[in-house]
Amino acid sequence: MGTLGGIVDAGSPEGRGAAPGDAVGAPRASAEPVDTAEPVDIDARPALVTPMAPAGTETETFGEFYAGHFTELVRLAALLSGSADTAPDLVQDCFVRLHGHWSSVREPLPYVRRSVVHACASHHRRVARARRQPAPEVQVSVLGADEMEDALATLPARQRAAVVLRYYGDLPDADIATTLRCRPGTVRSLIHRALADLRRTIEP
Numbered sequence: 001m002g003t004l005g006g007i008v009d010a011g012s013p014e015g016r017g018a019a020p021g022d023a024v025g026a027p028r029a030s031a032e033p034v035d036t037a038e039p040v041d042i043d044a045r046p047a048l049v050t051p052m053a054p055a056g057t058e059t060e061t062f063g064e065f066y067a068g069h070f071t072e073l074v075r076l077a078a079l080l081s082g083s084a085d086t087a088p089d090l091v092q093d094c095f096v097r098l099h100g101h102w103s104s105v106r107e108p109l110p111y112v113r114r115s116v117v118h119a120c121a122s123h124h125r126r127v128a129r130a131r132r133q134p135a136p137e138v139q140v141s142v143l144g145a146d147e148m149e150d151a152l153a154t155l156p157a158r159q160r161a162a163v164v165l166r167y168y169g170d171l172p173d174a175d176i177a178t179t180l181r182c183r184p185g186t187v188r189s190l191i192h193r194a195l196a197d198l199r200r201t202i203e204p
Contacts, residue, residue: 062102066095069109073116079164080120082153090119114179117165121157151201159194162187 060068070091077087094115098108105111152160158180165176166187173184180187 062099065108069112070095073112076113076164076169077116077120079149079152079168080117080157080161081123082149083123086123090123091116094119110175110178113169114181117161117179121161124157148198148202151198154201155194155197158182159190159197162190163194163198166191 073091073094074087077090078084081087081090094112097115098105098112101111102108152163155163161180162176165171165179166173171179173187176187177184180190182190
């Protein structure tokens with residue numbers, strides 16, 4: 001995806017059955033019926049009982065996962081939190097929590113993405129509490145050069161997360177719903193209301 005600026009507009013057969021010590025191909029001495037069932041390849045048995053490794057560790061290590069996804073998640077956190085300075089710290093904390101559960105997490109990317117969304121929401125709550133403290137003067141927020149990011153910062157946390165995950169993360173409704181822990185229909189409603197609010201902010 002590009003920028004967010006377009007959001008608003010948008011073994012061998014012979015040896016089988018031979019008794020120990022018999023010559024290969026020699027007739028069996030026993031008169032017992034011969035078992036005609038398909039023989040089992042003994043060498044393949046260990047693979048049938050090998051414990052399955054957690055999905056999060058099958059193809060990559062934690063370090064590889066971290067290196068492959070840290071930057072994109074920092075960009076996501078910057079848009080959600082409105083702070084490029086705070087975003088790396090928020091994402092780093094999420095990776096620390098993921099590391100503690102790495103062996104048991106089957107889908108690490110949705111896990112850490114959801115963690116980032118929650119961390120950014122918590123960041124906004126802390127900022128809101130700080131702003132309620134007495135201050136010498138009230139500063140009016142004015143749209144700057146990158147007015148889309150400023151406008152996103154005015155949205156409620158869930159609306160902002162839904163819009164960013166859709167138009168920046170390019171995720172389908174089902175994945176956004178998993179991240180926000182809601183239904184796909186709720187995702188569509190959040191995005192609809194968010195776009196309406198963005199239009200009023202950008203085009204008064």
